[in-house]
Amino acid sequence: MTNVLDQRAVLWLALLALACNRGDHKPSTAPEGDAPAVIAHGPPPVIEGDHNLIRNSSFDDGSATPWKASVSGAARGQASVRDGAYCMQADAAGEISWDLQLRHRALPLQRGHAYLVELTAHASRAVKARPRVAQVGPPYQEYWASTIELATTPQRYTGHFEMRGDDDSRAELTIHLGGPLAGEGALEVCIDDVVLADPEFEPPPPPDYLRAPTIRVNQIGYFPRQRKRAVYRSPDREPATWELVDAAGAVVATGKTQPLGDDEPSGDPVHRIDFSSATATGSGFRLRIGEEQSDPFAIAEDIAHALKYDAAAYFYHNRSGIALTMPYAGDPQWTRPAGHPSDAKVECLPELGCDYTVDASGGWYDAGDHGKYVVNGGISVWTLLHFYERTTKLGGKAAAVADGTFSIPESANGAPDLLDEVRWELELLLRLQVPKGKKWEGMAFHKLHEQKWSDLPLAPHEAKAPRYLHRPSTAATLNLAAVAAQAARLWRDVDPAFAKRCETAARRAWAAAEANPNVLAPGSDNVGGGPYEDLDVSDERYWAAVELALTTGDAAFVEAARSSKHYLAIPGPRPDQGGQQSPMNWQLVQALGTISLATVAPGSTPLDVNEARAKVVEIARTHAGRIDDAGYSVPLQADAGGTYPWGSNSLVLNNALLLGLAHDLTGEALFLHGVIDAFDYIMGRNPMWQSYVTGYGANPLENPHHRFWARQKDESYPPPHPGAVSGGPNSRLEDPYAKSVGLPGCPPQKCFVDHIESWSTNEITINWNAPLFWVTAFLDERAR
Numbered sequence: 001m002t003n004v005l006d007q008r009a010v011l012w013l014a015l016l017a018l019a020c021n022r023g024d025h026k027p028s029t030a031p032e033g034d035a036p037a038v039i040a041h042g043p044p045p046v047i048e049g050d051h052n053l054i055r056n057s058s059f060d061d062g063s064a065t066p067w068k069a070s071v072s073g074a075a076r077g078q079a080s081v082r083d084g085a086y087c088m089q090a091d092a093a094g095e096i097s098w099d100l101q102l103r104h105r106a107l108p109l110q111r112g113h114a115y116l117v118e119l120t121a122h123a124s125r126a127v128k129a130r131p132r133v134a135q136v137g138p139p140y141q142e143y144w145a146s147t148i149e150l151a152t153t154p155q156r157y158t159g160h161f162e163m164r165g166d167d168d169s170r171a172e173l174t175i176h177l178g179g180p181l182a183g184e185g186a187l188e189v190c191i192d193d194v195v196l197a198d199p200e201f202e203p204p205p206p207p208d209y210l211r212a213p214t215i216r217v218n219q220i221g222y223f224p225r226q227r228k229r230a231v232y233r234s235p236d237r238e239p240a241t242w243e244l245v246d247a248a249g250a251v252v253a254t255g256k257t258q259p260l261g262d263d264e265p266s267g268d269p270v271h272r273i274d275f276s277s278a279t280a281t282g283s284g285f286r287l288r289i290g291e292e293q294s295d296p297f298a299i300a301e302d303i304a305h306a307l308k309y310d311a312a313a314y315f316y317h318n319r320s321g322i323a324l325t326m327p328y329a330g331d332p333q334w335t336r337p338a339g340h341p342s343d344a345k346v347e348c349l350p351e352l353g354c355d356y357t358v359d360a361s362g363g364w365y366d367a368g369d370h371g372k373y374v375v376n377g378g379i380s381v382w383t384l385l386h387f388y389e390r391t392t393k394l395g396g397k398a399a400a401v402a403d404g405t406f407s408i409p410e411s412a413n414g415a416p417d418l419l420d421e422v423r424w425e426l427e428l429l430l431r432l433q434v435p436k437g438k439k440w441e442g443m444a445f446h447k448l449h450e451q452k453w454s455d456l457p458l459a460p461h462e463a464k465a466p467r468y469l470h471r472p473s474t475a476a477t478l479n480l481a482a483v484a485a486q487a488a489r490l491w492r493d494v495d496p497a498f499a500k501r502c503e504t505a506a507r508r509a510w511a512a513a514e515a516n517p518n519v520l521a522p523g524s525d526n527v528g529g530g531p532y533e534d535l536d537v538s539d540e541r542y543w544a545a546v547e548l549a550l551t552t553g554d555a556a557f558v559e560a561a562r563s564s565k566h567y568l569a570i571p572g573p574r575p576d577q578g579g580q581q582s583p584m585n586w587q588l589v590q591a592l593g594t595i596s597l598a599t600v601a602p603g604s605t606p607l608d609v610n611e612a613r614a615k616v617v618e619i620a621r622t623h624a625g626r627i628d629d630a631g632y633s634v635p636l637q638a639d640a641g642g643t644y645p646w647g648s649n650s651l652v653l654n655n656a657l658l659l660g661l662a663h664d665l666t667g668e669a670l671f672l673h674g675v676i677d678a679f680d681y682i683m684g685r686n687p688m689w690q691s692y693v694t695g696y697g698a699n700p701l702e703n704p705h706h707r708f709w710a711r712q713k714d715e716s717y718p719p720p721h722p723g724a725v726s727g728g729p730n731s732r733l734e735d736p737y738a739k740s741v742g743l744p745g746c747p748p749q750k751c752f753v754d755h756i757e758s759w760s761t762n763e764i765t766i767n768w769n770a771p772l773f774w775v776t777a778f779l780d781e782r783a784r
């Protein structure tokens with residue numbers, strides 16, 4: 001395919017020859033209705049260099065994204081990339097021009113700017129087409145349009161206009177092909193090398209994945225005895241021959257790819273490579289197809305070993321109220337004084353009228369921000385403790401998280417290190433319980449943070465802005481009840497006094513939540529900290545009831561669990577399973593109760609353990625059953641609206657957690673393979689060519705949104721510690737940076753940018769690193 005910019009000189013000569021097709025000349029045939037055939041104002045802009053707003057101009061890599069075809073009314077047709085051009089093939093063209101169209105949206109146009117439009121097009125027979133630049137919604141203002149005549153050989157068309165409408169950040173360039181433009185009979189129309197250029201527009205730097213290898217692998221590696229899949233990004237329809245090459249260049253396995261065609265969540269044309277049967281082990285392997293080759297990777301039993309400990313180290317590195325010191329910090333650049341010593345005496349927001357302060361010191365910072373939020377602490381604690389509990393109950397290896405296995409100050413205290421790390425947060429959650437004799441006695445404060453978002457970078461010890469406790473909430477209180485109950489049974493043999501404290505706090509929290517069942521945290525409380533809003537706490541109540549029942553055996557808790565509408569529930573992706581992309585998140589926690597029940601499996605309590613286990617397996621099977629349909633073999637589907645939400649990588653990891661537990665319960669390989677597929681996606685087998693984990697892989701995450709690990713913003717701050725997972729693609733692009741770098745219109749798996757300013761696609765947080773730990777620790781144990 002031609003490169004428009006290299007050919008610019010040739011093009012201008014060609015333009016003279018094609019003057020009859022210029023948008024600023026009258027076309028030979030008027031278009032439908034009263035719409036003017038041509039809208040052109042001002043002189044044509046002079047374009048030097050690349051100022052093209054069109055994000056996929058040439059279709060050279062086989063992908064149409066972000067172009068879409070629209071077929072409506074009586075028209076019948078579909079579009080795809082063929083031989084490096086984007087082609088609409090139609091059996092019927094419908095009645096009006098827009099019944100058949102090819103379109104590119106999310107184009108930022110600015111009032112008064114001059115625009116050049118160019119495209120190459122041809123058709124299977126002589127027809128007309130109507131390229132136009134217009135507003136997407138009412139009143140559908142047309143900024144420019146022209147009717148052009150297509151021949152059977154490619155011709156270059158051009159036009160220009162000055163933007164007379166108001167600024168429009170989401171305009172579209174569409175090429176209408178339907179109705180009277182096409183006439184009767186089947187047709188094919190192809191477009192290529194499309195330009196909508198504004199000399200004042202500076203295109204963002206091309207994303208990394210455009211220079212990425214076309215063969216995508218798990219960038220750290222594969223387990224010798226397990227499923228090994230890679231993705232080959234190619235529009236070819238025929239299978240290709242792949243080779244697995246070792247570090248010395250010898251071919252050690254070979255096979256054929258499986259072409260899967262266009263994959264919607266990624267926008268990529270893909271082939272699957274399955275090299276599971278390869279038996280070689282070592283490092284420095286690559287996959288090769290013709291001239292293309294993957295990043296190097298290992299095939300080894302221990303690929304997840306170091307990573308699981310780094311995933312756990314995330315929590316030490318984000319501790320509040322303690323100096324990070326050597327040797328635990330791993331390197332002097334990650335040491336720092338204790339953060340937020342003033343948290344030892346925190347006031348409530350003035351409107352709450354507390355006549356006391358609270359010691360809210362300790363715990364983990366939530367994320368890139370320094371807030372502390374009970375509901376997010378709750379699910380994070382549960383996830384880490386659940387891993388511990390499954391090792392003790394389901395035949396796992398508790399030795400992997402025993403005393404001396406982590407690098408933390410408590411590593412020689414006789415208690416398992418995983419429990420020590422979690423206790424740092426639990427102690428904070430216990431402190432956040434409203435004292436006896438005060439309003440909301442026994443409830444938990446929902447959160448504490450500054451009153452406006454703090455600057456970035458900012459190390460925790462540099463932060464000086466006052467922080468306040470926000471109103472207690474029923475959700476936070478039930479989180480405290482749940483995790484304190486869970487802790488009470490896990491510390492029973494480790495530290496009986498602490499276990500007792502936890503049980504007492506859990507019972508008090510439960511009673512306080514029963515007395516205050518509807519103190520709900522609103523979404524509007526989002527200045528200076530996240531809202532962690534929740535307007536339905538029936539799932540929290542069920543989860544807390546189960547944890548308390550499992551720990552105490554009390555009939556009242558058993559009854560509260562059994563009578564809940566969530567009893568034995570785990571939301572799943574099918575509509576009849578609740579239509580949830582993932583079983584749990586900080587707001588939706590019934591699965592935590594059911595999973596704890598399935599894991600602890602009390603013999604003596606009248607709770608239906610077998611049904612809870614069957615539910616784990618049922619939902620895991622649904623996820624596993626969908627992996628083969630995903631181009632990148634990831635156990636996460638787009639939702640009904642075709643989107644991935646904020647923190648989508650944590651959905652992948654929580655689905656993997658459920659798959660892992662199903663494997664624990666059944667031993668079925670299907671589930672273990674599903675965990676591996678999720679892991680492969682996170683570690684680089686994805687359309688962004690991104691290892692979403694800091695410090696791991698050929699293209700590791702480098703610039704997460706974090707106030708201390710802020711090297712990208714300021715050289716005097718450290719880079720991120722290894723082992724932190726990014727929230728990953730978020731279709732809603734909820735920060736200005738993501739919106740500004742050409743992401744609008746992205747397919748769900750590509751709505752991501754590795755930049756510190758993109759908090760809605762690239763933040764890191766405790767409730768996402770917790771399942772990263774769970775999954776990598778599980779694999780390090782089970783996939784060997």
Ligand code: 9MR
Pocket residue numbers: 366367368369371529530531532646647727759763764765
């Ligand atoms: O993970 C949270 C996500 O589900 C929400 O959509 C989003 C907006 O409320 O907030 C996310 O949580 C952030 C929290 O509000 C503040 N600390 C950082 C968290 C991770 O991005």
